[in-house]
Amino acid sequence: MEFTEIYCNNCKKTLGRYNIRYFSDAKIAELIKSEYAEHHREGHEISISRVVKRP
Numbered sequence: 474m475e476f477t478e479i480y481c482n483n484c485k486k487t488l489g490r491y492n493i494r495y496f497s498d499a500k501i502a503e504l505i506k507s508e509y510a511e512h513h514r515e516g517h518e519i520s521i522s523r524v525v526k527r528p
Contacts, residue, residue, distance in 0.1 A: 474492065474494075474525075474526050474528070475492070475493040475494075475523060475524070475525050475526075476490045476491060476492055476493065476523070476524045476525075476526060477490070477491045477493060477496060477498075477501050477521060477522070477523060477524075478490050478491075478521070478522050478523075478524045479491075479501070479504075479505065479509065479519060479520075479521055480519070480520050480521075480522065481512055481517050481518070481519055482517070482518040482519070482520060483512075483516075483517040483518060484512075484517065488509055488512070488519070489504070489508075489509075490524065491504070493523070501521065505519065505521075
């Protein structure tokens with residue numbers, strides 16, 4: 474399974490993992506704007522990466 478992982482470099486924690494099958498890049502961008510806007514406003518650096526998880 475492939476996931477898109479949203480990670481905060483300042484807090485050193487994963488904010489969320491979203492399955493690529495159900496969440497497109499546009500949906501991920503919308504989530505970041507709405508759900509993680511506070512992190513961005515506080516000056517935190519958010520990174521997005523693709524993670525492949527093998528069963």
